[in-house]
Amino acid sequence: MKEVRAFAPASVTNVGCGFDVLGFAIEKPGDEVVVRLRNSKGITIKKISGDGGKLSKDIEQNTAGVAVRAFLNEISFEKGIEIEIYKNMALGTGLGSSAASAVAAVVALDHLLNTKLTKRELLKFALEGEKLTSGGRYHADNVAAALYGGLVVIRCSDDLDVINIDYPDDLNCAIIYPHIVMNTSDMRRLLRKEITLADAVKQWSNIASLVTGFMKKDYTIISKSINDFIVEPVRSLLIPSFYEMKKAAIDAGAVGCSISGSGPSLFALTKSKAAANKTANEMKKVLDKIEIECDIYISGINRKGPKILSAK
Amino acid sequence: MKEVRAFAPASVTNVGCGFDVLGFAIEKPGDEVVVRLRNSKGITIKKISGDGGKLSKDIEQNTAGVAVRAFLNEISFEKGIEIEIYKNMALGTGLGSSAASAVAAVVALDHLLNTKLTKRELLKFALEGEKLTSGGRYHADNVAAALYGGLVVIRCSDDLDVINIDYPDDLNCAIIYPHIVMNTSDMRRLLRKEITLADAVKQWSNIASLVTGFMKKDYTIISKSINDFIVEPVRSLLIPSFYEMKKAAIDAGAVGCSISGSGPSLFALTKSKAAANKTANEMKKVLDKIEIECDIYISGINRKGPKILSAK
Numbered sequence: 001m002k003e004v005r006a007f008a009p010a011s012v013t014n015v016g017c018g019f020d021v022l023g024f025a026i027e028k029p030g031d032e033v034v035v036r037l038r039n040s041k042g043i044t045i046k047k048i049s050g051d052g053g054k055l056s057k058d059i060e061q062n063t064a065g066v067a068v069r070a071f072l073n074e075i076s077f078e079k080g081i082e083i084e085i086y087k088n089m090a091l092g093t094g095l096g097s098s099a100a101s102a103v104a105a106v107v108a109l110d111h112l113l114n115t116k117l118t119k120r121e122l123l124k125f126a127l128e129g130e131k132l133t134s135g136g137r138y139h140a141d142n143v144a145a146a147l148y149g150g151l152v153v154i155r156c157s158d159d160l161d162v163i164n165i166d167y168p169d170d171l172n173c174a175i176i177y178p179h180i181v182m183n184t185s186d187m188r189r190l191l192r193k194e195i196t197l198a199d200a201v202k203q204w205s206n207i208a209s210l211v212t213g214f215m216k217k218d219y220t221i222i223s224k225s226i227n228d229f230i231v232e233p234v235r236s237l238l239i240p241s242f243y244e245m246k247k248a249a250i251d252a253g254a255v256g257c258s259i260s261g262s263g264p265s266l267f268a269l270t271k272s273k274a275a276a277n278k279t280a281n282e283m284k285k286v287l288d289k290i291e292i293e294c295d296i297y298i299s300g301i302n303r304k305g306p307k308i309l310s311a312k
Numbered sequence: 313m314k315e316v317r318a319f320a321p322a323s324v325t326n327v328g329c330g331f332d333v334l335g336f337a338i339e340k341p342g343d344e345v346v347v348r349l350r351n352s353k354g355i356t357i358k359k360i361s362g363d364g365g366k367l368s369k370d371i372e373q374n375t376a377g378v379a380v381r382a383f384l385n386e387i388s389f390e391k392g393i394e395i396e397i398y399k400n401m402a403l404g405t406g407l408g409s410s411a412a413s414a415v416a417a418v419v420a421l422d423h424l425l426n427t428k429l430t431k432r433e434l435l436k437f438a439l440e441g442e443k444l445t446s447g448g449r450y451h452a453d454n455v456a457a458a459l460y461g462g463l464v465v466i467r468c469s470d471d472l473d474v475i476n477i478d479y480p481d482d483l484n485c486a487i488i489y490p491h492i493v494m495n496t497s498d499m500r501r502l503l504r505k506e507i508t509l510a511d512a513v514k515q516w517s518n519i520a521s522l523v524t525g526f527m528k529k530d531y532t533i534i535s536k537s538i539n540d541f542i543v544e545p546v547r548s549l550l551i552p553s554f555y556e557m558k559k560a561a562i563d564a565g566a567v568g569c570s571i572s573g574s575g576p577s578l579f580a581l582t583k584s585k586a587a588a589n590k591t592a593n594e595m596k597k598v599l600d601k602i603e604i605e606c607d608i609y610i611s612g613i614n615r616k617g618p619k620i621l622s623a624k
Contacts, residue, residue: 021517155521155537163524163533194506197542204516205333209467211523212475221475225467230509 001311003036006108010095010297010304011145012173012260012267016226017206022144023096023152025302026173029089030146031097032309033064033104035112038080043068050087059083063098063129064105068129071109074121079118081109090295093177094261102129103146107306119147122159127157142261145257150194151214151306167301168217172273176245176299177265178287182238190234203230204263219255219271226269239264241286248282273298313623315348320618322407322486322609323457324579328538328570329518333459335408335464337614338485341401342458343409343414344621345376347424350392355380362399369595371395375410375441376417379519380425382440383421386433405489408454414441415458419618435459435472449542454573461617463526479613480529484585486566486592487609488557489577490599494550502546515542531567531583538568538581551576553598560594585610 001159009030038044045057059065064085072081083105089097106122111116124224128142140157148164154181155161191230208224213221236242236259249257253275266283270276280296287294321342326337350356357369357377371377378396384393395417401409418434421427438455451467460476467473518537525533548554548571557578561569565587566580578595582588592608599606 018520018537019516020513021520076454119620142338153517153520153524155517155533159536161521161536163528165524165528191509193509195512196506197503200507200512200515200542201332203512204331204519205465205467207516207520208330208333208465208523209475211520212465212477212527215527216475216477221467224471224473227453235605 001112002106003034003209004311005034006104006111007031007309008077008100008104008107008146009302010089010100011142012124012175013096013145014228014231014261015210016256016258016259017203017210017228017232019203019228019289020139020141021154021207022210023141023154025145025149025305026175026297026299027302028282028299029095029297031063031088031100031104032086033101033108034104035068035108036082037112038082041078041081042080043072043083044080045083045085046268047084048087049085051091054091055085063102063132066132067102067105067126067129068109070125071106073266074125075113075115077113081183081283087130090177092182094263094265095175095177096146096261097128098133099126099142099146102126103143103306107147107308111311112309123147123160123162131259147305150288150301150303153211165211165215166217168219168271169212170272171301172270172276173299173301174249174268174270174276175260175265175299176280176283176287177295177297178239180183180240180264181292182262190238191231192234195230203228222269223255226258228258232258235259235263240292241290243264244286245283248286249279252279252282275301313422315346315349316424316623317346317419317621318416318423318618319344319621320412320416320419320458321614322401322409322412323454324487324572325408325457326540326543326570326573327454327522329515329522329540331540331543332451332453333466333519334522335453335466335616337457337461338487338609339614340611341407341609342399342585343400343412343416343551344421345413346396347380347417347420348394350394352392353390354392355384355395356392357395357397358398360399361397362525366403367397367408373444375414375444378444379414379418379438379441380421382437383418387425387427389425402489404494406571406575406577407487407489408458408573411438411442411444411454411458414438415455415618418458420620423623424493424621431596432472432474439469459617462613462615465523477523478529479526480531480583482584483613484582484588485583485611485613486561486580486582486588486593486595487572487577488592488599488610489607489609490551492552492576493623494543494574494576502550503543504546507542511541517542534581535567538570540570544570546574547571551578552604553602554578556598557595560598561591564591564594566591585612
């Protein structure tokens with residue numbers, strides 16, 4: 001085998017009240033990465049497409065590059081690797097674009113080198129990539145969702161402790177990405193460093209209940225408990241017509257709606273694909289009124305996560 | 313029917329990291345309450361035993377009395393009710409003594425009057441009793457655990473939103489009640505009003521994971537995620553040799569160990585009754601060394617909660 005092409009999906013994190021704790025993979029969009037053996041030593045990024053020229057080809061400045069380097073360092077690989085990155089989503093959407101590239105890269109590399117590493121081992125390498133985008137802090141939610149697939153609970157990013165939990169079989173998701181620019185680091189700075197114990201208790205009551213609702217496949221519990229009282233009220237300030245969109249989603253029958261990751265994308269959970277379509281249309285009408293363009297993604301939960309597209 | 317005697321169990325709340333959110337009922341101890349029809353109007357508490365004379369017979373100052381009054385107000389009951397309360401546990405143990413009495417009272421009354429109310433309706437009345445002990449704040453954890461039985465998640469005390477979740481079938485519990493006096497209101501005052509967002513995230517990651525662990529019946533997940541970084545470090549200051557007892561419990565094979573409710577009782581979760589016995593013995597040795605007396609309770613999780621003992 002000389003080259004492998006892998007896909008890894010975008011992901012929705014936080015999922016309402018589950019700040020830094022919950023995430024799920026979606027079916028599309030997602031990134032594709034090709035890794036190819038080369039005879040000369042070292043790692044090079046040969047090509048990046050779909051990023052509008054914004055991503056660096058310096059492996060130390062690219063999430064897929066950093067992940068591949070971490071992987072190869074661990075196994076003391078002697079030859080060289082060439083990387084091609086095909087991005088199928090915009091940067092800075094709040095849908096884990098950089099995580100998807102890193103995960104696709106390590107999954108492709110594992111297949112190419114036949115190393116058969118566990119997901120937990122691959123997670124460690126892909127997380128090295130995430131350090132780049134989160135100012136040095138490990139942050140496992142997007143990477144874990146993209147790599148493990150399905151819906152994940154992150155107990156501890158440092159301990160690489162990720163648990164897949166069950167969810168309703170017909171759970172679907174409407175995602176709307178308004179074309180506005182937000183920066184993840186700015187979004188993090190916006191958050192309060194301290195919160196009241198009373199608010200924290202409210203939030204963790206909801207998180208405990210939300211996890212229960214997913215695992216019991218009970219939409220009523222999910223709907224009651226998904227609301228976020230800590231992060232959404234702050235981050236939503238930077239998303240035009242956020243609450244109008246949220247209301248439109250709920251009015252259209254969505255189970256819940258909030259910001260995906262640090263935004264600006266919104267996600268809405270629904271009980272069917274048809275409901276997701278309807279929900280997305282209603283949310284889009286709100287953006288149309290204020291003349292903001294958007295992308296819409298309709299998706300079930302991606303139970304499998306990444307996949308190998310070709311190997312030759 | 314003229315009189316009904318009901319039992320309601322003690323309960324362990326918080327359950328490590330689940331401050332104000334998680335609770336479970338135990339098999340024993342528990343309180344018994346007799347409610348009896350009387351011809352003259354009004355509610356009287358005829359007898360309280362086992363409280364060392366500490367509880368008030370004024371119905372407005374007694375959790376069972378307040379609960380019965382709330383119940384009767386709701387149904388516009390015309391006759392009178394006489395109450396007898398048999399306490400089988402000390403007051404101020406952190407095991408929900410006042411909640412057990414309130415729950416036993418409303419369950420007995422529901423049976424006596426054949427009102428067939430839902431648990432949610434009974435919860436509302438029993439919670440009125442809890443207002444007394446928590447300075448006016450509704451606080452559903454002990455009452456919900458005692459009334460619903462099993463392991464409960466409280467999404468919202470105000471909304472009476474309680475969900476039973478599953479747990480390992482062989483889950484057992486060792487409880488040690490050191491004979492020291494602590495006051496619930498003091499224990500609440502001791503807590504910080506504000507916490508860092510970073511600590512809050514750590515806590516809610518653990519709560520999400522702990523709920524997952526219980527529902528998946530996975531002791532490894534439970535053990536990793538039960539630790540409490542917010543409340544235990546403060547409250548344990550007032551419990552002599554707390555960390556020595558906790559270490560003794562973990563060394564004896566306990567899955568986790570923390571303070572029950574606002575203390576001073578400690579609970580340790582174990583994988584069998586034998587392990588609970590061993591754990592309790594090891595914890596007791598620590599108290600023996602510092603010459604503090606204690607009560608020990610070994611119990612499975614009480615799946616059923618309250619029960620009617622007699623009706624005549």
